[in-house]
Amino acid sequence: MTFEIPDFIPVIPELFLLGMACFILVADLFIPQARRDITYGLTQFTLLGTLMLTLWLAAPEVRITMSGTFVADPMSDLLKSVVLLISAMVFLYARPYLMTRGLYQGEFYVLGLFGVLGMMVMISANNLITLYLGLELLSLCLYALVAFNRDSTQAAESAMKYFVLGSIASGVLLYGMSMLYGITGTLDIAGVTAGILTASGEFNMALVFALAFVVVALAFKLGAVPFHMWLPDVYHGAPTPVTLFIGTAPKIAGLAIVMRLLVDGLGPLHADWQGMLLILAVLSLAVGNVVAIAQTNIKRMFAYSTISHVGFVLLAVMAGTTEGNAAALFYVIAYALMAAGGFGMVLYLSRQGLEADNIQDFRGLNERSPWFAFIMLLLMASMAGLPPTLGFYAKLAVLQAVVQVGFIWVAVFAVLMSVIGAFYYLRIIKFMYFDKPEDQTPLSRGMDVNVVLSVNGLLMLGLGIFPGILMSLAAAAR
Amino acid sequence: MFADWPLLSLVIWTPILGGLIVLTMGDRMPEASRRVGLAFAVLTFLVSIPLFTQFDRGTHEMQFVEMIPWISTFNIHYHLGVDGISMPLILLTTFITVLVVIAAWEVIQHRVSQYLAAFLIMEGLMNGVFSALDAVLFYVFFEAMLIPMFLVIGIWGGPNRIYATLKFFLYTFLGSVFLLIGLIYLYTQSGSFAILDFHHLPLGMTAQMLIFLGMLLAFGVKIPMFPVHTWLPDAHVEAPTGGSVILAAIMLKIGGYGFLRFSLPIAPDAAMALDWLMVTLSLIAVVYIGLVALMQQDMKKLIAYSSIAHMGFVTLGFFIVFMIYNNTGSWQGAALGISGGMVQMISHGLISAAMFLSVGVLYDRMHSRQIADYGGVANTMPWFAAFFVLFAMANTGLPGTSGFVGEFMVILAAFRADFWIALLAATTLILAAAYTLWLVKRVVYGEVANDNVAKLTDVNRREFWVLGVLAFAVLLLGVWPAPLLDVLDATVDNLVRHIAVSKL
Numbered sequence: 011m012t013f014e015i016p017d018f019i020p021v022i023p024e025l026f027l028l029g030m031a032c033f034i035l036v037a038d039l040f041i042p043q044a045r046r047d048i049t050y051g052l053t054q055f056t057l058l059g060t061l062m063l064t065l066w067l068a069a070p071e072v073r074i075t076m077s078g079t080f081v082a083d084p085m086s087d088l089l090k091s092v093v094l095l096i097s098a099m100v101f102l103y104a105r106p107y108l109m110t111r112g113l114y115q116g117e118f119y120v121l122g123l124f125g126v127l128g129m130m131v132m133i134s135a136n137n138l139i140t141l142y143l144g145l146e147l148l149s150l151c152l153y154a155l156v157a158f159n160r161d162s163t164q165a166a167e168s169a170m171k172y173f174v175l176g177s178i179a180s181g182v183l184l185y186g187m188s189m190l191y192g193i194t195g196t197l198d199i200a201g202v203t204a205g206i207l208t209a210s211g212e213f214n215m216a217l218v219f220a221l222a223f224v225v226v227a228l229a230f231k232l233g234a235v236p237f238h239m240w241l242p243d244v245y246h247g248a249p250t251p252v253t254l255f256i257g258t259a260p261k262i263a264g265l266a267i268v269m270r271l272l273v274d275g276l277g278p279l280h281a282d283w284q285g286m287l288l289i290l291a292v293l294s295l296a297v298g299n300v301v302a303i304a305q306t307n308i309k310r311m312f313a314y315s316t317i318s319h320v321g322f323v324l325l326a327v328m329a330g331t332t333e334g335n336a337a338a339l340f341y342v343i344a345y346a347l348m349a350a351g352g353f354g355m356v357l358y359l360s361r362q363g364l365e366a367d368n369i370q371d372f373r374g375l376n377e378r379s380p381w382f383a384f385i386m387l388l389l390m391a392s393m394a395g396l397p398p399t400l401g402f403y404a405k406l407a408v409l410q411a412v413v414q415v416g417f418i419w420v421a422v423f424a425v426l427m428s429v430i431g432a433f434y435y436l437r438i439i440k441f442m443y444f445d446k447p448e449d450q451t452p453l454s455r456g457m458d459v460n461v462v463l464s465v466n467g468l469l470m471l472g473l474g475i476f477p478g479i480l481m482s483l484a485a486a487a488r
Numbered sequence: 489m490f491a492d493w494p495l496l497s498l499v500i501w502t503p504i505l506g507g508l509i510v511l512t513m514g515d516r517m518p519e520a521s522r523r524v525g526l527a528f529a530v531l532t533f534l535v536s537i538p539l540f541t542q543f544d545r546g547t548h549e550m551q552f553v554e555m556i557p558w559i560s561t562f563n564i565h566y567h568l569g570v571d572g573i574s575m576p577l578i579l580l581t582t583f584i585t586v587l588v589v590i591a592a593w594e595v596i597q598h599r600v601s602q603y604l605a606a607f608l609i610m611e612g613l614m615n616g617v618f619s620a621l622d623a624v625l626f627y628v629f630f631e632a633m634l635i636p637m638f639l640v641i642g643i644w645g646g647p648n649r650i651y652a653t654l655k656f657f658l659y660t661f662l663g664s665v666f667l668l669i670g671l672i673y674l675y676t677q678s679g680s681f682a683i684l685d686f687h688h689l690p691l692g693m694t695a696q697m698l699i700f701l702g703m704l705l706a707f708g709v710k711i712p713m714f715p716v717h718t719w720l721p722d723a724h725v726e727a728p729t730g731g732s733v734i735l736a737a738i739m740l741k742i743g744g745y746g747f748l749r750f751s752l753p754i755a756p757d758a759a760m761a762l763d764w765l766m767v768t769l770s771l772i773a774v775v776y777i778g779l780v781a782l783m784q785q786d787m788k789k790l791i792a793y794s795s796i797a798h799m800g801f802v803t804l805g806f807f808i809v810f811m812i813y814n815n816t817g818s819w820q821g822a823a824l825g826i827s828g829g830m831v832q833m834i835s836h837g838l839i840s841a842a843m844f845l846s847v848g849v850l851y852d853r854m855h856s857r858q859i860a861d862y863g864g865v866a867n868t869m870p871w872f873a874a875f876f877v878l879f880a881m882a883n884t885g886l887p888g889t890s891g892f893v894g895e896f897m898v899i900l901a902a903f904r905a906d907f908w909i910a911l912l913a914a915t916t917l918i919l920a921a922a923y924t925l926w927l928v929k930r931v932v933y934g935e936v937a938n939d940n941v942a943k944l945t946d947v948n949r950r951e952f953w954v955l956g957v958l959a960f961a962v963l964l965l966g967v968w969p970a971p972l973l974d975v976l977d978a979t980v981d982n983l984v985r986h987i988a989v990s991k992l
Contacts, residue, residue, distance in 0.1 A: 336561075376643075380514070380602070391635060396661075397628035403559075406624070406672070410562065413672045418698075421672070425665035432661055436638070436654060444642040444650055481561040 017075040020082035023063040023090065024130050030056035031123040038116030046114050050105060053119040054098055057126065061094040070486070074136060078198055081136035085339070085487035089133045089266050092343050093259045096350050097126050100258060102462055103354040104251030106455050110362045113159055113249065121158075122255065125151035129263035138187045138197045141267055145183070145231070148263065149176050152256055156248040168247025175240045179230035186223025189216055190275075199275040206278045221279055224271060225286045232264045232320050235293035245313035250360060250367065253309055254353035257316060258346045265342045268327060273335060280330045287328040288420065294321030295427040302434050308356055309367045311434060312349065315393060318431055319345045322408050325424060329411040332488050337407035340484040344392070344404040344473075351389040351466040358382065358455060358463060372438055374447025382453070383442045385467030392470040394435040395428050399470045403477040407484075496552050496568040496619045498535045499578060500612045503528055503585070507608035510601050518600035522593060525604035529586045532611065536582040539575055545974050548572070548982035550621060550684070558625070563680050567622040572979030573748050573830060574618040576972060577741055580837045581618070583961075584737045585611040587954050588730040591845055594950075595729065595852050596644065603644060606636040607730060614738055618745060623671040623681040627664070630742065634660055637731065637739070644728040652719075652726035659719040663709030666702035667750075673699065674754070687753040690991050693761075700758035703751045704766075711743030713803060714773045717796045724792035725857070729848030732788060736795050736840035741833045744802045748826070748983065752806065756987035759807065766807035771912050773800025778919030782926070787850070787857045790927055791843045794883060797916060798836045804913060805829030805898040809984060811905035819988045821904045826980045828897025831972060835882075835890035835965060842879040842958040846872070849951050850931075853944055859930050863937025868944040873932045875947075875955040880928045882962045884921040890965035 018025070034056070038049045068087035074080070101122065108114040124147060131144030153176065157169035191197055193213045194205025206217065230237040245253045272283060298318025305311040319341070326338035359366035359375075376383040392401035405428065412421045454460075473480055506528025513521045544551060550569030558566040570578065588607055596603045613636075616629035634657055641653035675681050678689045691699070709716045720740075724732045752759050759766075774797050781793035806829045809822035849872060850865070851857055866873035882889035885896075895916065902910035936942050947955065965972065 387635070396635060397631045402628070402631070406668075407562075409669065410672050410675065413669065414676045418669065418673060421669050422666070425669060426662075429658065429662045429665055433654070433658060436657060439638070440642060440650060440654070443639055444653075478557075478559040478561065481559060485561050 016077065017073075020067065020073040020075050021080060022067060023060045024127060024134070026063055027056060027060045027123065027127050027130065030059070031120060031127060034116065034123065035120045038120065041116065043114075046116065049116045049119050050101070053101055053123060056123060057094050057098040057101070060126075061091060061098070064090045064094065079137035079140045080134050082134055083487075085266070085269065086134045088339070088483055088487045089262050089343075090130050092346065093126065093129050093133070093262050096259045096262075096346050097122065097255070099350050099354070099462060099466065100251070100255045102458055103254060103350070103357050106459060107249070107251050107357050107360060111159070111249075118155070118158060118251075121151045121155050125155070125255070126259070129259055132263040133266040135267065135270055136199055138190065138199065138202070138271075141199075141271060142180075142184060142187065144263075145267065146180060148260060149180065152176075152252075152260070155252045155255065156244060158252060159249045162247075162249070164247045165249060168244045171240055172244045175230070179227045179237070182223050182230070183227030186220045186227060189220035189223065193217060193220065199270060202275050203277060206276065217279065218282065221276060221282055222286070224276065225283055225290075228264070228268050228272065229290050232261070232268070232324070233317055234290040234320050234324060235297040235317060238294070238297070238317050241317060242310050242313040245316075246307060246310045250309065250353065250357055250365065253312075254350065254357065257312065257353060258350045261316070261320075261349075262342050262346050265323060265327075265338060269335065269338075273327060273330075284328055284330060287324045288417075291321045291324035291328055292420065292423060294318060294324065295424055299427045299431040302431065305434075306369055307367055308369050308372075308438075309353075311369065312352060315431070315434075316345075316349065318427065319393075321427075322405065322424065325420065326408040326411050329415045329417075331411060331415060332485075333407075333414060334411035335488040336481075336485040337404075337411045339487055340407050340481055341404040343480065343484070344400045347466065347469060347473075348389055348392050348401060351385070351463065351470070352393065354459075354463050354466060355382065355386050355389065358459065359453070361451065364449075369438060369441060371449070372441045373445045373449075375442040377447050378450070379453050381464070385464055386442060387439055388467045388470040390435040390438050392474070394432040396432070397474065399474040400477065401470070402474065403481065407481065493538075494554050495535060495539055496570065496615075497554055499532055499539070499582060499615045500568075500619065502535060502612070503532045503608040503615075504612035506531075507605040507612070510608065511605040513601050515599060515601060518597070521601040521604055522589075525608060526586070526589050528608055529582075529589045529611070533582040533586050536579055536615075539570065540579055540975075543572075543575055543975060545572075546978060548978045551575075553621075558622075562624070562675070564624045565622050565682070566625060567682060568619045568625075569621045570619050572975045572977065573983075574745065576830070576834050576975060577618045577738075577745060578615050580741070580834055581611060581614045581738050584733060584837065584841050587841065587845070587958065588733050590950060591733070591848060591954050592730050595848070599643065603640070603730075606640050607734065610636045610640075610734060614742070617742055621683050623674070623683055623686065626683065627668055627671060630667075631661070631664060633739070637735070640731040641723060641727045644731070645726040647726075648722070649726040652722040655719045656723040659709050659716065663706040663716070667706035667746075670699040670702040683749065686750075687986065689754070691755065693757060693992060696755035696758035696991065697761070700751055700755040700762060703746065703755075707743040707746035707751065708769075709743070710746065711740055711799050711803065712796060713769050713800070714777060714796070717773070717777070720796060721789050721792040724795075724844075725786060725788045729844060729851065732792075732844040732848075733841045736791070736844060737837040740795060740799055741837060744799065744806070744829065744833050747803065747806050748830075752987050753983065755991075757990055757992055759987065760810045763807045763810040766803060767811065767909065770800045770804035770807065771909065773797055774804065774913055774916045775919070778916060778923065781923040782919065784923075785859055787847045787859055787927065787931070788844070789857075790859075790923060791840065791847065794843075794920065794923065795836070795840050797920065798832065798840075801895060801898055801913070801916060802829040802832050802836075804909075805832065805894075805901060808898075808901055808905050808909070809987070811909070812901060813988070815905050819984050821901070823980045823984045824897055824904075825901035826983060827973065827976050828894050828901055830894075830976050830980070831890075831897060831969060832894025834972060835894050835962070838958060838961050838965065839879060839882045839889075839891055842875075842955065842962065843883060845954060845958070846876045846879060849947060849955075854940055859927065861938070862931040862941060864932075864934045864941055865944065866932045867936050868941060869946045871952065872947045872955075875959055876932055877928055878959055879962070880924045882966070883924045885917055888963065888966045890962045890969070892966060893969045
């Protein structure tokens with residue numbers, strides 16, 4: 011076996027992020043609490059620097075390196091850019107909250123950066139082991155982040171639940187992967203595909219088992235019904251900035267591994283996993299939308315709304331066509347932007363002594379701040395899928411892919427569920443616009459939060475009026 | 489001079505821009521917001537006039553066409569154009585919006601800029617609905633309208649406004665998602681979202697049936713048809729005057745427009761097969777809802793039910809064409825029904841706006857919509873009484889008013905189809921007269937009922953002009969409908985020729 015020096019160029023963004031994360035880990039030890047802004051600044055510099063490197067190295071062709079374990083292609087370029095951008099937004103929204111609650115510590119940023127690194131590895135995985143390593147790196151950081159507020163018993167409970175259930179899911183994934191390895195004799199994803207095509211009939215049963223394990227694990231990580239139980243508790247129990255982090259970028263990374271493992275790797279078994287995804291998607295749409303109506307806590311409501319959005323993403327993947335995959339990518343990016351804005355608004359309303367995680371806390375926002383009520387209106391309209399906001403085109407793309415493969419009744423079911431979903435988004439608009447405020451405390455956060463949150467909300471409208479750019483990027487990525 | 493202006497884009501985006509400007513002015517200067525809002529509404533109306541004067545009446549082709557690529561991945565275009573069906577509706581929208589802005593002048597004191605912005609943005613979106621020739625563009629405008637209307641009813645509405653506005657929103661949204669699925673299906677069949685391509689797309693009977701029913705849910709809720717009409721009385725009663733006017737005068741027409749632009753030309757065979765259903769539902773609306781209107785104690789509710797009955801007449805006119813063909817064996821006479829329905833839509837737009845504005849005038853003074861609280865208004869408000877009686881007469885379809893023309897054409901068409909249908913349809917003349925004139929008798933005539941009525945003051949100059957302009961329009965269209973019929977002629981003829989050809 012000869013050792014050849016791999017081509018490091020496609021991996022530069024990850025190496026930069028890794029180096030900077032290690033540097034911040036050490037440097038933060040020497041930074042006094044009063045100067046914590048330095049850690050924050052370094053974190054943002056790292057994320058934006060990695061984003062620049064990713065964009066700079068982006069290329070339309072597929073680049074495979076590190077002995078075939080790492081792939082950079084248009085999909086990874088697009089998804090990594092969005093992940094980095096959204097993570098930077100997350101840290102920005104989170105800062106005032108962390109500062110007022112004594113959580114403004116370097117560990118938050120270091121764990122976050124390693125989580126982002128995990129996501130980037132997941133997105134670029136070309137080998138089952140790489141994929142698993144990325145997923146575990148992300149998951150371990152998230153478990154720790156959920157328990158970040160160590161004085162909160164609720165957070166500790168959520169972290170425990172998340173850790174136990176997440177580990178089971180990881181084990182299930184690993185088990186499925188080991189069966190794939192047993193059948194095909196390789197860990198390389200392209201090799202797995204080739205191995206499945208040539209595998210003899212006696213392996214059929216093993217393949218079905220491997221597939222079932224993989225799908226279950228992925229469904230768990232994405233939070234699809236019936237593997238969604240952890241999601242509302244974790245969203246509810248975690249500190250809001252962590253919920254914001256869990257609810258946005260990791261969904262993109264989760265879809266990336268679905269693309270790499272299921273769509274590409276197990277593509278020959280499409281007929282088998284189509285039915286599984288269909289059931290998961292239909293159940294997610296139904297449970298997510300119906301149960302969300304009963305929630306009074308906005309974080310729980312968003313958790314169930316996430317479940318229903320995951321249903322839409324899975325519907326698109328289920329179609330199994332290029333259009334479907336592009337629609338799934340488009341949807342997940344749109345969703346991550348909406349969720350970032352939605353949780354950003356919850357953080358915006360919260361202050362010392364008020365979590366603002368009850369739907370009632372949005373009462374009379376139009377009287378207190380017409381501008382941010384408008385921003386929230388755009389975000390909610392987008393989540394409900396009302397034109398002319400981004401969420402509508404995401405749903406349009408998915409429905410188009412579903413109708414194209416002949417599942418018209420599934421599309422009808424999906425839109426019916428989104429009508430039910432519209433109700434609870436409208437309820438927030440109702441509280442903001444039709445009710446009188448109970449709380450007259452003036453709302454003001456830093457200029458940075460104001461500007462970025464406004465841009466985030468206006469993006470719903472801007473990308474809604476000109477969705478073509480993002481759509482063609484998503485189409486090019488598949 | 490206007491030939492190469494992007495007139496349709498202007499009538500869409502001018503009011504939206506105006507709405508955004510008014511919105512940014514905030515609550516600090518309500519008077520300035522009103523002036524700017526009015527300026528933009530008037531400007532939009534002026535911009536829309538060349539659409540009428542420059543309109544080529546000899547052709548059914550789309551005019552003032554604009555087309556630029558919008559979302560290339562799905563072959564979606566920013567494609568605008570009007571024909572004889574949509575152009576009058578755009579004019580109606582721009583005209584009524586001016587009146588709504590003026591009517592709100594002193595009445596709306598709470599969050600003035602948001603109120604005006606909502607109506608201006610809605611105006612732009614409604615113009616977009618009528619001029620969109622791309623299905624996704626149409627759907628975007630069609631749905632986007634819901635949010636401003638949701639806010640208008642919810643913020644400025646009556647005591648039960650939240651129930652009413654949620655019901656309005658969810659009903660319309662539920663209907664329209666089926667339209668979306670239908671449009672996506674048509675896209676997968678034709679490879680484009682152009683509405684005119686859909687018209688020429690051959691479709692099997694099952695597909696046509698499903699598409700027709702999906703669209704029926706969308707447009708039937710909007711228009712609204714029995715039995716999905718129940719959101720309308722609630723929304724009308726709770727909405728502020730301006731909201732009721734826009735709902736009745738224009739939003740309901742979008743349902744009728746949808747039938748002509750989508751249902752009939754895209755699924756003509758399904759429409760033919762289901763014409764019994766449409767005609768039956770229309771007759772139920774005319775007769776049953778007419779009876780329901782008779783029993784109302786609330787003025788706005790009475791006018792709301794009267795709107796449903798009148799819109800039943802519109803759908804009757806649209807779908808009776810197949811029965812005329814079956815009865816007479818020729819498509820020649822069929823156009824009369826569709827033209828009649830169109831005239832009825834425009835006329836009802838004017839009359840219902842006038843009726844709701846009149847009730848608004850009373851409500852602003854007495855803060856009651858109950859008929860029982862009024863009586864003898866003519867004694868204290870003679871000018872108002874004159875207008876109200878005129879509009880009531882128009883609502884009953886008195887010859888010489890616009891209400892007569894459309895109803896007469898539809899009844900005439902119904903006679904060519906079937907005597908009994910015509911007979912049932914003609915009961916509207918009695919029922920409408922009964923509920924409207926009884927309303928007039930109880931509110932306007934008789935002795936002064938109580939002290940509150942005795943203290944009423946007559947219409948002020950602003951209200952006088954608003955009602956006066958509407959009265960003029962109602963009479964003009966009543967005695968001289970020819971300009972409107974000329975515009976409709978070529979387009980309706982072409983539509984009838986189009987649906988005469990089976991797509992199977």
